[in-house]
Amino acid sequence: MLRIWITIGLYLATRLASADCADLPAKADIAALAEQVLHWDQAYHEQGHSQVPDDVYDQALLQLQRWQSCSPAPSPAYRPRAGKQGHAVSQTGLAKVHTQAEAADWIKPRTDLWIQPKVDGVAVTLEYHQGRLVRATSRGDGWQGEDWTTTVQRLPAVLQRWPQSIDLVLQGELYWRLSNHVQSRDGGAGARSRIAGLMNRQQLADDELADIGLFVWDWPDGPAQMTERLAQMTRAGLDTARYTLPITDLRSAQTQRQHWFSTPLPFATDGVVLRQSQRPSASDWQAETPYWAVAWKHPPQRALARVRDIEFGIGRSGRITPVLQLDPVELDDRRIRRVSAGSLQRWRALDVLPGDRISIRLSGQTIPQLEEVIIRTTDRTTVNVPDPTRYHPLSCWTSEDGCRDQFLARLEWLSSANGLDLRGVGPGTWQCLLNTGALTGMLDWLDTRALPPTCGNQLAGLLQPATERGFLQWLRALSMPPSGDAVLPEQWTVLAARTQQDWETQPGIGPHRARQLVAFFNHPQVESLRARLAAAGVHGFAVSG
Incomplete structure (x- = not known):
């Protein structure tokens, strides 16, 4: 169903009345959002193209309305093109509810309620004279729309003759047929844009006509009771009854809404519609939001x-x-x-x-x-960005100025399951040691005598297994570049002596990786770490004579 820039309904009005105006943006930002929403509406109504997902559009529109309630000012609002063909019965819009509480408020005072999927297509009015389809009109502004008669009379999904020779008006949704479509998984799938684009064309091929479906969601001048309307529509060959089910309370509405959201349907949907069986005479319908029906949107997939x-x-x-x-x-x-x-x-x-x-x-x-x-905010104030040339795989082996983040990331990796697998030692441990000044270099903690008690009385014992870890595990913990299937002797001096050409002879090592490995084993700070590990007695790090 088409979006409409509407007078805010009871539930929206309640929320807007209590809107928090303390954090109101600049007037230029409010005006920019109004222009953006206008642009989206034009693309949606005139080109059949949704430039943003419905849930994002709804949230942006609600935000704009909140701002405007706090700072009233003239702003552009889209008015759908009226078209030249009047509707026999005005097409109403639908107010929207987004939460369970809002849905419960709408349901509570009403009886004889029904639920339908809110099919994501384009709305159409079908007029029958003496049982024969004589006119089809696009929604337009609800009062008038475009003449779609020629195309609709060729659609196999549209009932061309009513079983009885009577005059009647049906309102429904033309949609693009989808196979095994699950809304929660597949989203809108571009279905509305597809059907809108087709209906804006003058000529459609037979296979395109066959892929257009119709869901009749109301019979404005039909029987007073929903059950009788559905029975007659079923006898006429419409599937309205299949997707129009009775509900008794919020729970039953929630259950059916979730069912349609998570199980296959032949069309895309963007929520459900809650309807009263009773509604005014068709002659009293207006092109505005009715009190007898409301749209309950699907849970937003985006925020x-x-x-x-x-x-x-x-x-x-x-x-x-x-x-x-x-x-x-x-x-x-x-x-x-x-x-x-x-x-x-x-x-x-x-x-x-x-x-x-x-x-x-x-x-x-x-x-x-x-x-x-x-x-986008109109205030494009720049932010301070770290210099990307300063940081690389061989930077920040100490806690020098500007290195805290990378230094901590190195330590977190070192103690993780990917590194030395030191159980009980994690980010909080390293942050504590750094904050107390006990840590300036990567391996200062090897001297457990300098560990502050404020970082844990058991910390020395938790760190003790580090010196018992193997040579190759220590290389991973120190972030040695990936070495593919290369043969790695457990002796630092052998690996440090390899040239780029030596590394390239190893399986899985190309020129780029070979250069990284040479740089790692010959970096001055990495060499300092090697010496520290050798002094601590860790296997493989001593320099052989």
């Missing part, structure tokens, strides 16, 4: 989040990772406060700055993932 700050983490290899600090947002029952931008290169390409609003989603249902910048 719109404001970037509060940007921090730059430096890993043990010297890779710089921008981490966006966010105003907390909820997504799939998780509270998300930060998200990685992946790499310095991607962060620069996205041009993310504090104040921007970004789209995030969960990767594998657990890890927040940055998708794109949705709204």
Whole structure:
């Protein structure tokens, strides 16, 4: 169903009335968001193209409405093209609820309720005269739309004759047929853009016509009771009854909503529609949100989040990772406060700055993932970025100025299961030693006499197994470059003596990796670590005479 820039409904109005206006952005940012929403609406209505996912659009629109409730000012709003053909019965819009609490508030005072999937397609009005389909009209502005009669009369999915010779009006959704489509897994699959694009064309091939389906979601001038409307539509050959089911309370609505969200359907959906059986006479319908039906959107797959700050983490290899600090947002029952931008290169390409609003989603249902910048703040204040030329795989073997992050990352790797596997020694241990001044070099902790008691009375015992670890395990712990299937004698001097050509003769070692290995074994700070390990009696690190 088409988006409509609507007068805010009862539930939205309640939320906006209590909106927090303490953190209102600059007026230029409010105006920029209004322009962005206008641009999205134009693309959606006029080109059939959703430039952002529906859940991101909904959140952006809600944010704009909150800002405007705090700072009323004229702003552009999209008005759908009216078209030239009037609707026999006005097409209403739908107010939206997004949470269980809002759905419960809508359901509680009502009886004889029904639920339908909110099919993601394009709305159409079908008019029958003496049982024959005579006119089809796009939604347009709800009062008038485009004449789709010629195309719709060729659609196999559309009932061309009603069983009885009566006049009637049906309203429904033309959709692009999908096979084994699971909304929670597949998302919108571009289905709405596809059907909108087809309906905007003058000529359609037979196979394209066959791939267009129809879901009739209402019979405005039909029988007063839903059960009788559904019975007659079923006898006419429509599948409305299959997807129009009775509900008694919030729980039954939740169950059916989740079922349609997670099981195969022949169409894409973006939520469910809750309907009363009883509604006004068709002549009283208006092109605005009705009181007898509401859309309950699917759980959002994405969240719109404001970037509060940007921090730059430096890993043990010297890779710089921008981490966006966010105003907390909820997504799939998780509270998300930060998200990685992946790499310095991607962060620069996205041009993310504090104040921007970004789209995030969960990767594998657990890890927040940055998708794109949705709204840019007008204040493009730059941030201080670490110099990428300073950090590399052989930098920061000590806690010198500017090296804390990479130094700690080296230590965390060293004690992890990938390194020396020191049980009970983790990031907190190394941070404590660093904060107390007990640690300036990678291996200062080998002298257990200097360990502060504030970092744990058992720490010396936890670190003691390190000197008993084997030569090859120590090489991994020190972040020696990957060596493929190369033969590694357990003697430092032999490995340090290898040239690039020597390394390239080993299986799995190419020129680039060979250069890295030569640089590692001959780096002055790595040599200092070797000497420290030799002094501690670790096998393989002594220099043979």
